Amino acid sequence: MDIAHTSKPRQNRPSRPVIVVKVGGAFIDAPDKAALFFDALKAQQQDHHIVLVHGGGNHVQRLMDELNLDTQKVDGLRVTPQEHLPYxxxxxxxxxxxxxxxxxRQSGMAAVGxxxxxxxxxxxxxxxxxxxxxGTVMSGNKKLLQTLCSDDFFPIVSSIGCSAHGALLNVNADDAAVAVASVLNARLLLLSDVEGVLDNQKMPIRKLNQADIQTxxxxxxxxxxxxxxxxxxxxAAKQLGQPVTIGSWQxxxxxxxxxxxxxGTTISPH
Structure with a gap:
């Protein structure tokens, strides 16, 4: 069913709390990911703005394999040769x-990619x-994201950036999510296929700080x-000055x- 979106600008909307949700390639490949969008819609209806940031390393690697293009990593980071960049x-x-x-859109959200x-x-x-x-990434101008959120659109942000000289760059999705959260002074939720940090009894730990982590x-x-x-x-929590949560999109x-x-597990910056 087609979902119509009616713009209803409100002056107070930009001040609503913002949650930046980061997902990776495993989420994009999963068959059962619609539940996260229904959850995002629910949070939006409960007076939160939601922004999704995604990577997609698995998706890229599959395409490289199909095109018979060799890939490599240096210091743990995927190399992106200029000739691979269009793909x-x-x-x-x-x-x-x-x-x-x-x-x-299928889940009822007015998404903007x-x-x-x-x-x-x-x-x-x-x-x-x-x-x-x-590329490395830093936060910039909040106007576009703030404008979209203020009118209840759902921004979905890919981790492709651009230099001041107009060069497209492939950015690590975690770093991209931190930069977007910094732009909007938002809470950050890092989602993967693990439910959070487990203790020695394999039970979830709900809260951790730096001392807990070191121990x-x-x-x-x-x-x-x-x-x-x-x-x-x-x-990320230290950079943002507020808690970051690790959890599972499932x-x-x-x-x-x-x-x-x-x-999930909430990591405190203090």
Whole structure:
């Protein structure tokens, strides 16, 4: 059923709380992702603005394989040669972004698919020559995102940025989400296929601060990929000056439940 969107500008809308939700390639590939959009719609109806930021490394890699293009990583980061950039941009800002817009529409949301480059919302620069067209990102102008949110649109932002000289750049999606959250002074929710940080009894830990994290890493409770994820969330929380939540997009009502700390793990910046 086609959902009509009627604009209802309100002067007080930009001051409503904003939640930036970041998802990755596993979410884009999943068959059961519609529930997250219904949850986003529910949170929007409960007086929150929602912005989705996405990556899509799996999507890009699949396309590279289909085109028989070799890919490599340097220092843990995917290299994006200039000749690969049109395919990366097409996969992330095109196919992945618009498929999410379509699903959001099906769920009843008035989605707008954009990238980090739109509206000067962020500023990007090349990370290093050896990584090719890979960029670092900083927050920029909030006007576009604020305008969309104030009229109850649902921005879906791909992690393709642009330098001041007009060069397109592939940006790490976690870094992109932090920059967007910084632009809007928003809460950040980092979603993957893990429900949060688990204790030594495999039970979810609802709240962590820097001292807790250091202790659990030293004890080996938090290790490997989760240690990387938790430290990234802690750095994001410090940069934003407010808590960041790690959770699973598969968890029921993850957006609304993250606000009252009954889902996922909330990382405190203090």
């Amino acid at each position: 990366v941009v097409g996969a992330l800002a095109g196919t992945a972004n618009k498929s999410l817009v379509a699903l959001a 954009i990238s980090l480059a739109d509206g000067n919302m962020t500023t990007c620069q090349q990370f290093s020559n050896k990584h090719g067209a890979v 659990l890493i030293e004890q080996g409770v938090i290790r490997d990929g989760m240690a990387v994820k938790v430290n990234a969330a802690l750095n 968890a029921p009502n993850i957006i609304s439940r993250s606000l009252d700390k009954t889902a």
